[in-house]
Amino acid sequence: xxxxxxxxxxxxxxxxxxxxxxxxxxxxxxxxxxxxxxxxxxxxxxxxxxxxxxxxxxxxxxxxxxxxxxxxxxxxxxxxxxxxxxxxxxxxxxxxxxxxxxxxxxxxxxxxxxxxxxxxxxxxxxxxxxxxxxxxxxxxxxxxxxxxxxxxxxxxxxxxxxxxxxxxxxxxxxxxxxxxxxxxxxxxxxxxxxxxxxxxxxxxxxxxxxxxxxxxxxxxxxxxxxxxxxxxxxxxxxxxxxxxxxxxxxxxxxxxxxxxxxxxxxxxxxxxxxxxxxxxxxxxxxxxxxxxxxxxxxxxxxxxxxxxxxxxxxxxxxxxxxxxxxxxxxxxxxxxxxxxxxxxxxxxxxxxxxxxxxxxxxxxxxxxxxxxxxxxxxxxxxxxxxxxxxxxxxxxxxxxxxxxxxxxxxxxxxxxxxxxxxxxxxxxxxxxxxxxxxxxxxxxxxxxxxxxxxxx
Amino acid sequence: xxxxxxxxxxxxxxxxxxxxxxxxxxxxxxxxxxxxxxxxxxxxxxxxxxxxxxxxxxxxxxxxxxxxxxxxxxxxxxxxxxxxxxxxxxxxxxxxxxxxxxxxxxxxxxxxxxxxxxxxxxxxxxxxxxxxxxxxxxxxxxxxxxxxxxxxxxxxxxxxxxxxxxxxxxxxxxxxxxxxxxxxxxxxxxxxxxxxxxxxxxxxxxxxxxxxxxxxxxxxxxxxxxxxxxxxxxxxxxxxxxxxxxxxxxxxxxxxxxxxxxxxxxxxxxxxxxxxxxxxxxxxxxxxxxxxxxxxxxxxxxxxxxxxxxxxxxxxxxxxxxxxxxxxxxxxxxxxxxxxxxxxxxxxxxxxxxxxxxxxxxxxxxxxxxxxxxxxxxxxxxxxxxxxxxxxxxxxxxxxxxxxxxxxxxxxxxxxxxxxxxxxxxxxxxxxxxxxxxxxxxxxxxxxxxxxxxxx
Numbered sequence: 063x064x065x066x067x068x069x070x071x072x073x074x075x076x077x078x079x080x081x082x083x084x085x086x087x088x089x090x091x092x093x094x095x096x097x098x099x100x101x102x103x104x105x106x107x108x109x110x111x112x113x114x115x116x117x118x119x120x121x122x123x124x125x126x127x128x129x130x131x132x133x134x135x136x137x138x139x140x141x142x143x144x145x146x147x148x149x150x151x152x153x154x155x156x157x158x159x160x161x162x163x164x165x166x167x168x169x170x171x172x173x174x175x176x177x178x179x180x181x182x183x184x185x186x187x188x189x190x191x192x193x194x195x196x197x198x199x200x201x202x203x204x205x206x207x208x209x210x211x212x213x214x215x216x217x218x219x220x221x222x223x224x225x226x227x228x229x230x231x232x233x234x235x236x237x238x239x240x241x242x243x244x245x246x247x248x249x250x251x252x253x254x255x256x257x258x259x260x261x262x263x264x265x266x267x268x269x270x271x272x273x274x275x276x277x278x279x280x281x282x283x284x285x286x287x288x289x290x291x292x293x294x295x296x297x298x299x300x301x302x303x304x305x306x307x308x309x310x311x312x313x314x315x316x317x318x319x320x321x322x323x324x325x326x327x328x329x330x331x332x333x334x335x336x337x338x339x340x341x342x343x344x345x346x347x348x349x350x351x352x353x354x355x356x357x358x359x360x361x362x363x364x365x366x367x368x369x370x371x372x373x374x375x376x377x378x379x380x381x382x383x384x385x386x387x388x389x390x391x392x393x394x395x396x397x398x399x400x401x402x403x404x405x406x407x408x409x410x411x412x413x414x415x416x417x418x419x420x421x422x423x424x425x426x427x428x429x430x431x432x433x434x435x436x437x438x439x440x441x442x443x444x445x446x447x448x449x450x451x452x453x454x455x456x457x458x459x460x461x462x463x464x465x466x467x468x469x470x471x472x473x474x475x476x477x478x479x480x481x482x483x484x485x486x487x488x489x490x491x492x493x494x495x496x497x498x499x500x501x502x503x504x505x506x507x508x509x510x511x512x513x514x515x516x517x518x
Numbered sequence: 519x520x521x522x523x524x525x526x527x528x529x530x531x532x533x534x535x536x537x538x539x540x541x542x543x544x545x546x547x548x549x550x551x552x553x554x555x556x557x558x559x560x561x562x563x564x565x566x567x568x569x570x571x572x573x574x575x576x577x578x579x580x581x582x583x584x585x586x587x588x589x590x591x592x593x594x595x596x597x598x599x600x601x602x603x604x605x606x607x608x609x610x611x612x613x614x615x616x617x618x619x620x621x622x623x624x625x626x627x628x629x630x631x632x633x634x635x636x637x638x639x640x641x642x643x644x645x646x647x648x649x650x651x652x653x654x655x656x657x658x659x660x661x662x663x664x665x666x667x668x669x670x671x672x673x674x675x676x677x678x679x680x681x682x683x684x685x686x687x688x689x690x691x692x693x694x695x696x697x698x699x700x701x702x703x704x705x706x707x708x709x710x711x712x713x714x715x716x717x718x719x720x721x722x723x724x725x726x727x728x729x730x731x732x733x734x735x736x737x738x739x740x741x742x743x744x745x746x747x748x749x750x751x752x753x754x755x756x757x758x759x760x761x762x763x764x765x766x767x768x769x770x771x772x773x774x775x776x777x778x779x780x781x782x783x784x785x786x787x788x789x790x791x792x793x794x795x796x797x798x799x800x801x802x803x804x805x806x807x808x809x810x811x812x813x814x815x816x817x818x819x820x821x822x823x824x825x826x827x828x829x830x831x832x833x834x835x836x837x838x839x840x841x842x843x844x845x846x847x848x849x850x851x852x853x854x855x856x857x858x859x860x861x862x863x864x865x866x867x868x869x870x871x872x873x874x875x876x877x878x879x880x881x882x883x884x885x886x887x888x889x890x891x892x893x894x895x896x897x898x899x900x901x902x903x904x905x906x907x908x909x910x911x912x913x914x915x916x917x918x919x920x921x922x923x924x925x926x927x928x929x930x931x932x933x934x935x936x937x938x939x940x941x942x943x944x945x946x947x948x949x950x951x952x953x954x955x956x957x958x959x960x961x962x963x964x965x966x967x968x969x970x971x972x973x974x
Contacts, residue, residue: 066529067594073524138523139602139897146595150669168624170897172936212894213606232939239893239942437695438668441595441626480628480936483691490694 067149069311071142076134081302083337083409084295085125086344091295091412092383095370100514103380110281111288113189116182119296125341127299133181136213140169140176141303145311150439152459159462160317160470161455164308164335165442166477171236173400173445173477174331175206175291178300182289183210192285193217197247197272200226200399201233202445202477203291208242221247221255221275224267226399232481247272254278254376268392269403274376281378292328293373293382293407301334304474309338312472319350319472321458325450326354326363326421327400329407335474337409340418350472352419354410355454357429359497360393362386362406363414363421365504370514371405381514384411387499388507394497396426397485398446404507422454425496429453430489433479445477446485523605525767527598532590537758539793539865540751541581542800547751547868548839551826556970559836566737567744569645572638575752581797583755589637592669596625596632597759601767606895608915615918616773616926617911620764620791621898622933627692629856629901629933630787631662631747634756638745639666648741649673653703653728656682656855657689658901658933659747664698677703677711677731680723682855688937703728710734710832724848725859730832737834748784749829749838749863757790760930765794768928775806775928777914781906782810782819782877783856785863791930793865796874806928808875810866811910813885815953816849818842818862819870819877821960826970827861837970840867843955844963850953852882853941854902860963878910881952885909886945889935901933902941 084091093102105117112120119127148161166174186194194216198204204220211218220242227234227246237244245251247267248258252275258265265271273290280288290297312318322339324332336352343349356363362385371386373379385406387393393402406414413419426446433449435456436442444452455473462469479486488494540547549558561573568576575583585593604617622630642650650672654660660676667674676698683690683702693700701707703723704714708731714721721727729746736744746753768774778795780788792808799805812819818841827842829835841862843849849858862870869875882902889905891912892898900908911929918925935942944950 067591068529070526070528072526073522135523170899209897213897231943232936235939235943235946236899236936238946239890239899239939241894434695438697441665441669443626443692443695478936480688480692480934481939483688483695483937486695487687487691490691 065147065149066315067147069145069314071307071310073138073142075310076137076141077129077303077306079126079128080299081306081338081341082122082125082127082299083341084123086341088344089416091408095381095514097372097377097380111277113185113191113287115185115188116296119299120294130184133184136180142307143168145308147315148440151436154435154439155456155459155463157459157463158466158468159459160468161459162312162315162317162470162472163475164304165475166304167442167475171202171206171209172480173202173206174301174304174334175203176209177303177334178291178297178330179206179210181300183214183216186287187214187216191216191287193219194289195219195276195279195286196289196291197221197269197276199223199269199402200230201237202400204244205233205236205240207289208237208240211242212240218242219279220244221249221272223247223269223272224265225395247275249275251275252278268375270375270389273374274378277374277378292330293405295409297330298333298337298407298409301330302337304334305336305338308335308472317470318348320469321351321353321471323353323355323451323454323458323471323473325401325447325476326356326406326410327447328403329410331474331476333407333410336419340413353454354419354421355450356421356423357396357398357401357450358423358425359396359499360387360402361423362404364423366406367508367511368411368415369511371511373405381512382408384408385414386511387504388511390510391504391507394499396497397482398426398450400447401450424450424453427489427494427496430494432456442475443479444475445479446482448476451475521603521605522771523603525601525770527763527766529594529598531766532593532597533585533759533762535582535584536755537762537794537797538578538581538583538755539797540579542797544800544872547864551837551970553828553833553836567733569641569647569743571641571644572752575755576750586640589640592636598763599624601764603771604896607892610891610895611912611915611919613915613919614922614924615915616924617915618768618771618773618926618928619931620760621931622760623898623931627658627662627665628936629658629662630757630760630790631659632665633759633790634747634753634786635662635666637756639670639672642743643670643672647672647743649675650745651675651732651735651742652745652747653677653725653732655679655725655858656686657693658856660700661689661692661696663745664693664696667698668696674698675735676700677705677728679703679725679728680721681851703731705731707731708734724831726831726845729830730834733830733834748786749861751865753786754789754793754863754865757786758793760790761792761794764791764928773926774804776925777807777809777927779809779811779907779910779914779927779929781857781903781932782812782862782866783903784859785866787930787932789863789866792875796869809910810875810877811906812877812879813852813854813857813906814879814881815852815955816843816858817879818860820879822862823964823967824867824871825967827967829861837968838864840864841870842967843960844967846966847960847963850955852953853938854882854906856903857906880906880909883945883950883952886950888912898931899935900931901935902938904932907931
C-alpha cells in the first residue's frame with residue numbers, strides 16, 4: 063500500500079469561523095487615513111463603499127469571526143479543497159523534503175478568489191445592495207465576483223484593465239457567462255476614466271486606474287457598493303479558510319510544515335495559507351518559516367518602501383501603511399496579472415516589518431520553468447501567479463536536498479492555468495522575457511509618495 | 519442544517535475493478551472484422567496496434583477486471599471525483615425532480631479522458647512500448663494522453679485535426695506543456711496524410727483522417743503503439759469507474775436514479791456513467807431509463823445505420839458493427855468537437871439495438887443555453903460536449919415538473935469549459951448557428967458503406 067496522495071475533509075468540516083490575525087498581533091496595525099483629512103478613518107467614512115458588516119470585519123480584533131451559514135452552503139460547491147502530497151515532484155527533484163500543496167483551482171472560477179467573493183456578495187445582499195462594482199486585471203477576481211453575483215442575485219459591473227480586456231478575452235467570457243457586465247478600463251463611464259482617456263485615448267489601463275473607476279461608480283450610487291479582491295483586512299480574513307483547512311489536513315497526514323510558501327500580489331492568497339499558522343506560532347505553537355514570493359518585476363515587499371500610500375491611481379481611496387512602489391508606478395506587463403499591483407496588503411506589510419515573514423522575488427521565466435516541472439510531475443498546470451509559489455517551494459526543496467534535511471514544505475497552489483495557456487505557449491516558444499521595471503520610474507514614484515503626519 | 523451538496527469518497531474507495539458489461543449482455547456483441555479478409559479478427563491481428571493486455575480486455579467477458587495498483591495510484595491525483603446534488607439548478611427550474619451530477623472536470627486535463635489515458639499508458643509502458651501515437655479533435659483526448667505519457671515516461675505524438683490545431687491552440691499548448699508532440703492532420707508525416715494533401719493542400723482535416731495517420735505511424739514502428747480515446751470496448755471499460763463511484767455516492771445520498779443522462783460522441787463518457795447501472799439492472803436490480811444525448815449535426819445513434827463500418831477514413835482499421843453515418847461523412851464544424859465522429863461505440867450501438875437505452879439529439883444553441891443556465895445556477899461552466907448532457911437532464915427535469923413527478927435524475931458532467939470560452943463568446947454574441955449536415959452527403963456516405971458477409 064502506497065502513501066496517501068490526497069487529504070480530503072468532509073463538507074461538514076468547512077471551517078465555521080474565519081481566523082483574524084489582528085487578535086494575535088504583538089503590535090497593532092497602523093490606522094488607515096482619510097484621503098482628505100489625513101486623519102484615521104472611522105466606519106462611517108467607509109460606508110459609501112462597503113456594507114457595515116464588512117467594515118466591522120475590517121477593524122475587528124476578535125480572533126474568530128463566524129462564517130454565515132449561507133456562505134458555507136455555497137462553499138460546499140468546492141470546499142473543503144484538497145491537500146496533496148507531491149510524491150512525484152519530490153521524486154523528480156530527488157529531495158528528502160516532504161512537499162504538500164493545498165489546491166484552490168478546484169473552485170468554479172479556478173482560483174482562490176471565490177473564498178472572499180462569496181461572503182462579500184452575501185453581506186452586500188443582506189444590506190440591500192443591488193449592484194457591485196469592481197476592477198480586475200487578468201480576470202481571476204472579476205470572474206469570481208461575477209460567479210458570486212449570479213448566486214446571490216446581484217448585478218456585477220467589472221472594470222477590466224484594457225490591455226487584458228483586449229488580449230485575454232476568455233476570463234471576460236467567463237464573467238459574461240455568469241451574467242456580469244465587463245467594461246474596458248479606462249472607460250467613458252466615469253469622470254476619472256474620461257480624464258485618463260482625454261490625455262491618452264489609447265491608454266492600456268492599470269489596476270490602479272480600474273480601482274478608481276469602480277470606486278467612483280460605487281460612491282455615486284446608493285444601490286451600488288464596491289468590492290475589492292485583495293489587500294484589505296476583511297479580504298485577507300476570508301482567505302484564512304484555506305490555511306485552517308490545511309492545518310486540519312496536515313494533521314491527517316501526521317505532519318506540520320517547517321516552511322510555508324505563498325505567492326503575493328495584493329497579499330490575500332499568501333495570507334490565506336499563512337495567517338492561521340503564524341497565529342498558532344504567536345500563541346505559543348511551532349513557528350514555521352513563512353516565505354512570500356513576489357514577481358521581480360513588481361517587487362513591493364522586497365524593493366518597495368513601507369509608507370502611507372493610496373490604493374488607487376486616482377487617489378480616491380483611503381491611505382494605508384504598506385510596502386508600496388508608489389501609486390503612480392506602472393509595473394511591466396508580465397503574465398502573472400494577479401500579482402501586478404503597486405502595493406502590498408497592510409497586514410502582510412506589518413508582519414514583514416515585525417520580522418514574522420520573509421520575502422523573495424523571482425523572474426517570470428524561472429517561474430514558468432518551475433510550473434512546467436510541476437505540471438509534468440503532478441499533472442496540474444498552475445496559473446502564472448501560482449508558478450511563483452511553485453518556484454519558491456522547489457527552491458526550498460532543493461535547499462533541503464543540498465543540506466540533507468527532510469523538512470516539510472507547504473505551499474498554496476492558488477489556481478489552475480487553463481485560462482493562461484497563451485502564456486505557456488509564449489514560454490515554450492522562447493518569447494517570454496524577464497521584464498525589468500524602470501529604476502528611475504520607481505525612484506520617481508517613491509519620491510512622489512504622499513507626505514502624511516505620523517499618527518501618535 | 520441544509521441538505522448535503524457534495525458526496526465525496528476517500529481515495530481508498532477508488533474502485534479496484536472495472537465493470538465489464540460484456541459479462542451481462544443478453545446477446546453477445548457481433549465480432550470485429552479484419553479489413554482485408556472481412557473475417558473476425560483475432561488478438562494477433564491487433565498486436566501491431568495495441569499491447570496484449572488491452573487486446574485481452576477488448577474481448578474479455580469477465581465481469582470484473584482488476585485495476586492495477588499503479589493506475590489507482592495515479593487516479594488518486596483527482597479520483598474519486600465528486601458527485602453533486604444540484605440544489606440550485608432544481609430551484610432555478612422549479613422542478614420536483616432531484617438532480618445529481620457526477621463531475622469529471624476535476625481531472626488535471628479537465629475531462630473524463632484521463633480515466634482511460636492512464637491505464638492505456640500503463641499497459642503500454644509495461645509492454646516495453648516507447649511511444650504512443652493518437653489523434654485528437656478539439657484536444658480533450660490528446661491532452662489527456664499527453665498527461666498520461668509524462669507520468670509514465672512515454673513519448674506521445676498527437677495528430678490534431680488541422681482546423682482545431684489552427685483555431686483552438688490552447689489544448690495544444692496543454693499537450694506541449696506535458697511534453698507531447700502535436701502535429702496538424704493531414705500532415706506530411708504519413709503516406710495517408712500526404713495523399714490527402716495532394717488532393718487538397720488546405721484540407722481542414724477530420725477525426726477519421728487523423729486516426730488513419732496515427733494508426734499508420736503505429737503500424738510501421740516496433741516501439742510505437744496506437745491509443746484510442748473512445749469507441750473500443752477496453753476504452754469504455756476504463757470509464758466504468760465513473761458509474762461505479764456514482765453508484766456508491768448515490769447510496770451515500772440514499773438515492774437511486776430513475777433516469778441517467780450522458781452525452782455521446784464515440785460513447786465512452788456515456789458508457790462510463792451508464793454501464794454499471796445497466797449491468798445492475800440486467801442482473802435483476804432496478805432498471806433506470808438510460809438516455810444518450812448526441813448532437814443533431816452528427817446524429818449517429820438517432821439517424822445512422824446499424825452496420826459494419828470502418829473506424830477511419832483511410833480504411834486501415836478493422837470493421838465494427840455500429841451506428842454509423844458512414845466513414846466518409848464529414849460532420850459540420852460545431853463546437854462540441856469531442857462528439858464529432860461518424861460512428862458510435864459498438865457496445866453502445868448494441869445496447870441501443872437491444873432496447874436497453876434511448877437516444878435523442880439536440881442542436882448546439884439549445885445546448886449552450888442549457889449550459890449557461892447551469893453555470894449561473896451551479897457555478898461550473900460545462901464543456902460544449904457536456905452541455906448536451908446538461909440539456910438532456912434539464913429536459914427530463916422539466917418533464918418531471920409538467921408531470922408532477924419527483925424523479926431522481928443523474929447525469930455526468932464530463933468536463934469543464936475553461937478551454938472553450940470562445941464558443942461561449944460566440945454563443946452570447948449570437949454568432950452560433952445550428953448547423954445541419956447535408957442530407958444528400960449523408961445518403962451518399964451511407965450508400966458507400968462496405969458490404970460484408972453477415973457472420974454466422
